[in-house]
Amino acid sequence: MDQDKLIAPKRHRRVTAQDVAEAAGVSRSAVSRAFTEGAYLDEEKRERVRDAALKLGYRPNALAAGLQGGRSHLVAIFVGDMRNAYDTEVVTRLVGALNAIQKWPILIDGGGLSSVKEAMGEVLRYPLDALILRSGSMDPAIARECTKLHIPVISSGRVLNHPQIDNVCCRNAQGSQAAAQLLLDRGRQNFGYIAGPLGYSSSSARQDGMMRALAAAGLAPVAIEAGDFTVESGFAAAERLFERARLDALLCANDAMAIGALGAARARGIDVPADLSIVGFDDISMARWPGINLTTVCNPIDIYADKVVELLSARLADPEKPSDVAYIDTHLVLRGTH
Amino acid sequence: MDQDKLIAPKRHRRVTAQDVAEAAGVSRSAVSRAFTEGAYLDEEKRERVRDAALKLGYRPNALAAGLQGGRSHLVAIFVGDMRNAYDTEVVTRLVGALNAIQKWPILIDGGGLSSVKEAMGEVLRYPLDALILRSGSMDPAIARECTKLHIPVISSGRVLNHPQIDNVCCRNAQGSQAAAQLLLDRGRQNFGYIAGPLGYSSSSARQDGMMRALAAAGLAPVAIEAGDFTVESGFAAAERLFERARLDALLCANDAMAIGALGAARARGIDVPADLSIVGFDDISMARWPGINLTTVCNPIDIYADKVVELLSARLADPEKPSDVAYIDTHLVLRGTH
DNA sequence: CACGCCTGTGCACACGTGTTCAGATACCCG
DNA sequence: CGGGTATCTGAACACGTGTGCACAGGCGTG
Structure with missing residues (x-):
């Protein structure tokens, strides 16, 4: 029954749950459960599965998981112009904050791109968990299109008046x-x-x-x-x-x-x-x-990034919640030029 | 037969190829072919499908496509410390260059992260097209692990001596x-x-x-x-x-x-x-x-980024090709401090 | 007309996972 | 011993796509 696989072994097939299951002598379901928090599985068996997985270098395929379940854990960050120092620093903090909560940011740089709209269209083929806009001059039409796809949008640096878009903005x-x-x-x-x-x-x-x-x-x-x-x-x-x-x-x-x-x-x-x-x-x-x-x-960047992530989490927890605007307070920094 | 769907319409189901097929009065395969370059499909029918798709806001799901076909079009960029100005500029150009060839960069910032290794492990659950290392002090073990997963690694700024890792480095x-x-x-x-x-x-x-x-x-x-x-x-x-x-x-x-x-x-x-x-x-x-x-x-950044993308494309075209090192020439820029 | 070629189409499969569902087993209690 | 319950397990399905395969038809050629 595995003839075809043996005859023509795929170039470099990824290690799959099935492989681990066979190696550990359990069913494929058990392998899946071994990696799912709170699933019923005998402790001894779970350990056996994890050992086999480690040995084979198995990791659950995030594409398949995202296809099946709800979340893809991918978040797009659209940044108006990454050559702008402030935008770059915000993006840096955002990347760090997203990494920390296991969301993986896909970057799109409007500044370096001729066909922004097309790029956005391509990225929207991924079922994103959210889209973060970091740009003063974003085409609001794109944001609207995203809300139509029912993916949460968070605008940073500019308040977009839309019932489904959250905003972070400094005073x-x-x-x-x-x-x-x-x-x-x-x-x-x-x-x-x-x-x-x-x-x-x-x-x-x-x-x-x-x-x-x-x-x-x-x-x-x-x-x-x-x-x-x-x-x-x-x-x-x-x-x-x-x-x-x-x-x-x-x-x-x-x-x-x-x-x-x-x-x-x-x-x-x-x-x-x-x-x-x-x-x-x-x-x-x-x-x-x-x-x-x-x-x-x-214009406190850390607070900025934290707020974005906070709004994002809240939105994911309750997709129907009313849109929110987080205003960030500024303060003077007295140095040598005043 | 669609009872369950009608009774409990999923929260916000994505528009699928099936929906477009029904709207355009064609088979689901036809929809798929309408979006695939070089596939046999009647021109009139293709147009009809595209119209329906546009009206419904359909986009082929990239997760499903990546699962089925070979490529996910996702590329991870691991950057040692995004607070470093040079690294940031390189990343900016890389993002632009990757966007331009329809590869979507996932950023991981080692500088802002406590558990880099864990984050890398999570991201490697996605079947990445490639991993780009931008860091002077990357743990080579991680790179080796990636080659074991058969995903191409391109190291930038530091030459890693490994038969399957391409390198870009300035003189x-x-x-x-x-x-x-x-x-x-x-x-x-x-x-x-x-x-x-x-x-x-x-x-x-x-x-x-x-x-x-x-x-x-x-x-x-x-x-x-x-x-x-x-x-x-x-x-x-x-x-x-x-x-x-x-x-x-x-x-x-x-x-x-x-x-x-x-x-x-x-x-x-x-x-x-x-x-x-x-x-x-x-x-x-x-x-x-x-x-x-x-x-x-x-240390010309544009050339740097272009070289990375060039090596990446070559590697994707022929995964078995021998590893390569691209050396970038520097030149003096005479300004006011010498 | 017979034959082969080219274009166009639908069916069905594979991709790899999480989860439901029903069934199995062990265990406790009356 | 019977029955209820809690724990555990495997089969099967759904997710949405791209594509191989078989087939249908039109058309040109001998």
Whole structure:
């Protein structure tokens, strides 16, 4: 009956539960039970099965398990642009947090990809446990499509208003309002702002926060320029600002651009922080590097990742629960540039 | 016959090929063939199937496909420590390159994980198309275990001597030899070196390269200290070096530590590059930031990622091919610190 | 017409697992 | 000893797909 197998042994067949069963002298069901918590199986037999499995190098095939049971334990992380330092750090923490709860993250980098939509379509062929969006400029249509497939979506960094999408978002306005207040208290009056690209809710919310603090002091920003969240664009935007106006305070939509601005200020011989205060947003790891030492608004990454995982677990436990928005508090980190 | 389904409709059943078949009035096989390139199927019928599929939101289940056919299209990337800037950049490019060829990378971060071995064991339950190691200090036992499961392993950054493991590695010694020669030509004589942790082949190879260049000039390094590849450790190591000796040239095992050293030099009032040359290794994106502008040895990341994917494709095409080592050439990037 | 070739189709199997179901065995209690 | 219960076990099914196989028909050629 096993003729065919003997005649044409498959290239490199995976060790299967059947093989272990034969080696241990039990039924295949018993093998399955030996690896399932809380299943009825004689202890002695279970041990025998595990020994045989170890010897043969057997591992239950996750594809088959996922096909049969409910969960695949795969989670897709869609990240808008992995060349962005903050996004990268968030992804790093997310990967760690997911690994820790035995969920396996599949990464899709929108920044390095021409046909994002197509890639998403391919990945959605896997019955994902969840999809995590990490991106300020995600096409909401994709998110909607996922909810149609009944896979949980968690949006990070941007609140998507949809009954089935959970969100994690930091209090952007509050953060930059506090930053502006800090500089106001220090006596600064001529504010500049380096914004992110249009359409990023985080950037505009942060700008609003600053405006609110300035308005309360009867002020308005002297000049505003926009970058694309990169260091280089921050450098360029700062140069344009310095050309246009004489500032003593400069707030930036994120740390990377603040670091660029810091470089531009130094190149121009402006003394930071004596003549100019620069404050970033996010508190990426480079902000604390010697030689940068940036004063910034901390957007606590660990808490961020933990919250995402927490929301994910809750959603998996109860798929029908109402959607949730977790707001993360920021706090000022006073270093050397304010 | 479908009573049970009607009585107890599964929570949210995925749309299956059977559903599409019924909607389009064809057999289930026809649906499968409609999505398979090069399968015999009437063009008109294929179109009908695709219409129905689109309407129902059907996607062939990748788990089932992977179970049945050979490939799962999943690739695991094991990265030693995602908090390392260079590793992160490599991973980013790898993710992009894999996405582009429709392979879906599962990330495992050794740095954020207590039980790496266990995590690897869990992930190996998926029949991976390949495993990519990105780490200087990977336990070779894990790699060996993978080859036993007959899944291709590609090691990046460290050459593993195993008949079934492909490798991508840059010419470390050549790179730092050239860097040392650059500084020798500039008239430097008192060399210091900041090494990585013990057991990282890349660090020791880079040190060897420097030694070779110095020896050829009848010199030897004045002082050597070690860090752990982080900026902070580079800062600390440089301070120890400055305490011990008067240097005019400082080579570092990677860019992050060089950036730390640069900060330490500036904090101490040392003029770089007038009194001290600092050269890093890797050319991470921060090396070109204004305010850092680090002279370094470029370890070209794009080529790196492309080579990995190239080796991967070759290995998948012919699993029995002899193992290969792709050496990547480095080149000096002259900026402002030499 | 006979024959072979090419295109198109449905049936049935294999992939490897978790779990249900019914049956078997051991055990305790009245 | 009978019967109920708790524990254990194997057969069978479902999960959803890709594909080999057999077959059907159309068409061109001798």
